[in-house]
Amino acid sequence: MSTRTEHDLLGWIPVPAGAYYGVHTARAKENFNITGSSIAQFPALISSLAAVKQAAALANRDLGSLESGRADAIVAACIEIQEGRLRGEFIVDPVQGGAGTSTNMNANEVIANRALEIMGHNKGEYRYLHPNEDVNRSQSTNDVYPTALKIASITAGHELLAAMTYLRTAFERKAEEFSGIVKVGRTQLQDAVPMTLGQEFSTYAVMVGEDELRVSEALRHLHEINLGATAIGTGITATSGYAATACEHLRRITGLDLQTAPNLIEATQDCGAFVLYSGTLKRVAVKLSKICNDLRLLSSGPRAGLAEINLPPRQAGSSIMPGKVNPVIPEVVNQIAFEVIGNDLTVTMAAEAGQLQLNAFEPIIGYSIFRSTSHLTAACTALTDLCINGITANEAYLRAQVESSIGTVTVLNPFIGYTEATAVAQEALRSGKTITEVVLEKALLAPEELAALLSPESLATPPKAASAEIIQRVDPQTVS
Structure with missing residues (x-):
């Protein structure tokens, strides 16, 4: 050579x-x-x-x-x-x-x-x-490098926002598709009150949408730059007026609303904007991981789990168990979330370790943020294309669960009172009868009234309250 x-x-x-x-x-x-x-x-x-x-x-x-x-x-x-x-x-x-x-x-x-x-x-x-x-x-690494890191983070952040919007829209479509499917809600992995599968998926859409706003807010803090600070913020070796002129050119070149920091000495040593942004990426990761935990639980089975929804099969799940299919897309998103959480700790420690007029550890800050952003972007896209878009619901099974659930008695609280509702639940559990059967046997509500209260529409969006007169008619002790 x-x-x-x-x-x-x-x-x-x-x-x-x-x-x-x-x-x-x-x-x-x-x-x-x-x-x-x-x-x-x-x-x-x-x-x-x-x-x-x-x-x-x-x-x-x-x-x-x-x-x-x-x-x-x-x-x-x-x-x-x-x-x-x-x-x-x-x-x-x-x-x-x-x-x-x-x-x-x-x-x-x-x-x-x-x-x-x-x-x-x-x-x-x-x-x-x-x-x-x-x-x-007129430059130093100490103003060029952090400025470039911020611009690159903003650019990659906009790509992440586009992927998050793509994912949120997919959840919104599924929420509409599943809007009429009633299911049993759960708290602490125990049967709770009914809801619709559409409500469950709309929650995921809201969670992603909230974090779109948080990411946008965090990105705004990266628009303040220290270009023109040179070595430590005093602007040594730079011509008078350089900082403002360079920033104006950089705004035009990038199309970003960049602003010169009011105190360049502070801006050269402070990594707070990176900490804020990295923490926001961690928030996105945590919420995506929670969603994927839910998807894995809801699709568990197919016969010994919850089996409420079906994730699109993507590959063989075992080298020994024929026919097994695993929730590989949610699993990989979980792992990305773990990585992002770890990256945020790295950013935190690196920002804290800065000394005096400069933080020497910005390379690992940038490396961690870039990996978190790019991997979250890929995760949102893969989750949308390879999982969410292909999810189907086991509608008949979900309805059967609702009909046999003890949790449906909760919707009757305002009408028969908590004490009587508890007795109904206990009797249903002991006898194996449905809530409907027990309520009718006890003549607590008329059949047509009970049918209306336990209809899919009422179960998913129950009446907000009953009058004190109705509760007193059933059980005066429950009236405060």
């Missing part, structure tokens, strides 16, 4: 002649072989880095601190990267020491060498355009 030789403060090393990255990236590649992957696995981060560098070049050009020919070449290179080119040149591990310096250097070198080509020079001819002196002008 042909090489070119580049140097840094540690000395000279060979770099592949065709590589767009340079000496700093090559050293980082040697130092950080942690995850077995690279920052290229997060396209939103690469695009965000290029957008930041583009905005910086334009601001430096506008303020007269960067010659227009160099600025134009940097901008052209950045646009190509945002379009998806040179992705394979971003080779550093996402988990790295140095507060993200290796990632920033990787971007500087790739952009510089591509800009050199655009200007008609060879890679590595940095006397014409330098990675640090030109591409990184």
